[in-house]
Amino acid sequence: MSKILEVKGLTHTYGGNTPFVNDAVKNVSFDIENGEIIGIIGHTGSGKSTLVQHLNGLLKPTDGNILLEGKDIWDEPKKIREVRSKVGLVFQYPEYQLFEETVYKDIAFGPKNMGLDGDEIDKRVKEIIGLVGIKEEYLERSPFDLSGGEKRRVAIAGVMAMRPKIIVFDEPVAGLDPRGRNDIVKIIKDYRDTYNATVLIISHNMEDMALLADKLVVMNKGNLEMFDTTENVFSNAGKLKSIGLNVPMITEVFFELKKMGLKVPDNILTVESAVDYLLSLKKGGVLNA
Amino acid sequence: MDNIIEVKNVTFEYSDFDRSKTVINDFSIDIKRGSFTCILGHNGSGKSTLAKLLNGLYKPVKGDILVDGMNTKDETTEIAIKRRVGMVFQNPDNQLVASIVEEDVAFGPENLGLSPDEIRKRVDESLKSVGMYELRKSTPHHLSGGQKQRIAIAGILAMRPQCIVLDEPTAMLDPKGRKEIISTIEKLNRESGITVVLITHFMEEAENTDRAVVLNDGSIIADGTPKEIFSNIDMLKRAGLDVPQTTELLHRLKTNGVDIKTNVISIKETAQEIYSAFHLEEN
Numbered sequence: 001m002s003k004i005l006e007v008k009g010l011t012h013t014y015g016g017n018t019p020f021v022n023d024a025v026k027n028v029s030f031d032i033e034n035g036e037i038i039g040i041i042g043h044t045g046s047g048k049s050t051l052v053q054h055l056n057g058l059l060k061p062t063d064g065n066i067l068l069e070g071k072d073i074w075d076e077p078k079k080i081r082e083v084r085s086k087v088g089l090v091f092q093y094p095e096y097q098l099f100e101e102t103v104y105k106d107i108a109f110g111p112k113n114m115g116l117d118g119d120e121i122d123k124r125v126k127e128i129i130g131l132v133g134i135k136e137e138y139l140e141r142s143p144f145d146l147s148g149g150e151k152r153r154v155a156i157a158g159v160m161a162m163r164p165k166i167i168v169f170d171e172p173v174a175g176l177d178p179r180g181r182n183d184i185v186k187i188i189k190d191y192r193d194t195y196n197a198t199v200l201i202i203s204h205n206m207e208d209m210a211l212l213a214d215k216l217v218v219m220n221k222g223n224l225e226m227f228d229t230t231e232n233v234f235s236n237a238g239k240l241k242s243i244g245l246n247v248p249m250i251t252e253v254f255f256e257l258k259k260m261g262l263k264v265p266d267n268i269l270t271v272e273s274a275v276d277y278l279l280s281l282k283k284g285g286v287l288n289a
Numbered sequence: 290m291d292n293i294i295e296v297k298n299v300t301f302e303y304s305d306f307d308r309s310k311t312v313i314n315d316f317s318i319d320i321k322r323g324s325f326t327c328i329l330g331h332n333g334s335g336k337s338t339l340a341k342l343l344n345g346l347y348k349p350v351k352g353d354i355l356v357d358g359m360n361t362k363d364e365t366t367e368i369a370i371k372r373r374v375g376m377v378f379q380n381p382d383n384q385l386v387a388s389i390v391e392e393d394v395a396f397g398p399e400n401l402g403l404s405p406d407e408i409r410k411r412v413d414e415s416l417k418s419v420g421m422y423e424l425r426k427s428t429p430h431h432l433s434g435g436q437k438q439r440i441a442i443a444g445i446l447a448m449r450p451q452c453i454v455l456d457e458p459t460a461m462l463d464p465k466g467r468k469e470i471i472s473t474i475e476k477l478n479r480e481s482g483i484t485v486v487l488i489t490h491f492m493e494e495a496e497n498t499d500r501a502v503v504l505n506d507g508s509i510i511a512d513g514t515p516k517e518i519f520s521n522i523d524m525l526k527r528a529g530l531d532v533p534q535t536t537e538l539l540h541r542l543k544t545n546g547v548d549i550k551t552n553v554i555s556i557k558e559t560a561q562e563i564y565s566a567f568h569l570e571e572n
Contacts, residue, residue, distance in 0.1 A: 043463070043465070044433055044434070044463045044465070044466075045433075147332075147333065148332060148333075149332065174460070174461065175379075175457075175460045175461060176332065177331035177332045177490045177529055177530070177531070178331070178529060178530065178531050178532075179331060179332075179529050180332060204463045204464055207534060244465065246464060248534065249533060249534040249535055249556065250534040250535070250538060252556045253534075253535060253538065253556050253559050253560050253563070256556055256557060256559075256560035257560050257563060257564060260560060260561075260564055262564070271534050271537050271538050271541065274538050275538065275541045275542065275545070278542060278547075278563065278567065279542070279545055279547075281567060282547065282567070
């Protein structure tokens with residue numbers, strides 16, 4: 001594995017030289033390997049969104065650097081558009097950003113702006129709708145006639161059609177029911193596997209993070225509080241709670257069992273592993289106080 | 290207790306040009322005065338349509354809806370119905386109209402033509418009951434989603450409704466905001482006796498309600514106390530609902546032969562169930 005993205009000493013100050021001056025991100029550093037799925041968690045206002053907007057150059061660091069494939073993205077400011085096609089950003093409720101007359105045109109918008117020729121655009125649109133599960137007959141419909149879940153998939157397809165090496169999602173499953181959520185989770189994983197891409201996901205849903213993320217970036221008041229494997233971060237329930245964050249519900253149950261005086265592991269993150277662990281106890285193990 | 294809302298064999302369909310789609314199908318439900326009812330359903334199950342039918346924003350294609358005995362189809366009682374049943378929607382940003390919190394809350398009572406003293410009184414009371422009185426002079430767009438949603442609720446309260454219908458009020462909020470809203474609504478129901486109909490796809494939010502109704506394809510597929518509903522996990526999954534990990538764990542243990550209750554949902558209760566099921570076995 002190789003480092004695809006390095007965040008080095010990133011600081012961002014909003015409203016410098018005004019009474020509203022505010023350090024939204026303070027001296028944050030971490031590296032991401034190619035192919036990883038990284039979760040970013042933190043309170044509203046902890047700096048998550050400010051952080052990710054630096055990754056494709058929407059914001060310029062007040063201090064520090066963003067290295068993409070070893071190269072500072074601001075070395076040649078005129079080439080920042082290239083960075084934007086390598087690092088795709090899917091905002092929260094991306095379906096609100098659909099604007100074209102047809103689904104086809106909406107998905108083709110990004111690739112077109114990259115200056116690709118018509119055949120390549122056509123190829124990419126058709127390929128990506130397969131991945132996100134949109135039927136070909138929908139391509140000539142207005143995106144506004146689709147259901148909420150379909151609109152979101154079209155909006156995501158529009159970013160994916162640019163084939164970014166890194167794709168960043170801000171709350172990709174917010175407002176969806178379990179079925180819609182599973183669809184999106186599958187799309188994210190399929191994209192990573194098909195294009196050997198790297199994924200960053202901002203979410204408040206710790207249960208989804210436990211299922212999806214290899215590592216977690218934990219933000220608190222603009223600082224990087226933790227950066228570690230998902231398992232290690234969630235084993236540290238006490239620390240997460242002290243900054244007002246939750247662990248997955250299932251981890252919380254085991255935390256409670258521990259408080260009741262039982263010896264149970266810290267690293268139960270999914271229902272699956274909890275069932276396996278408890279059933280293994282039943283076959284002659286002990287759950288001693 | 291009598292019924293504040295009676296829904297009688299209601300059918301509702303959307304139609305545009307050549308297509309029509311039935312979203313509520315021969316649906317009946319009574320909402321008791323002072324009760325707290327939670328309506329659960331996945332996206333597209335018809336729950337938002339139902340919400341809009343309850344205070345006459347939509348009119349039934351077939352059947353009738355009576356609010357305090359008044360039919361929502363009757364145009365002469367339209368205003369009386371909307372004063373009795375207030376609505377809170379999903380997106381807090383779409384519901385605020387003024388640039389100062391207290392002015393926003395005053396918008397409804399001003400339109401009722403009340404005296405300035407009465408408006409002042411209602412605004413202050415409403416803001417206090419949602420815990421936003423201290424921030425009454427702030428600008429809504431500087432506040433968090435949970436705070437904005439509480440202002441939207443205060444705006445409805447200032448109209449002194451007998452019933453509030455909330456359509457996924459927490460869907461766009463972070464976990465902290467969600468907790469704020471749920472405890473605010475629980476308090477309004479408990480302390481002020483306001484009838485609450487909470488529409489959501491988060492099962493956890495139904496935990497402390499009197500009654501949970503599960504909607505699928507525009508019909509009721511289950512109706513009971515939250516504990517009764519939560520123990521039927523197969524039905525919940527069929528209905529495309531979020532089953533909390535706690536309930537899921539207990540259910541999976543039970544299907545694997547562990548003698549354990551499955552109708553609990555809170556973390557504490559779940560831990561206790563596991564504790565007694567496993568710990569006692571050893572001794």
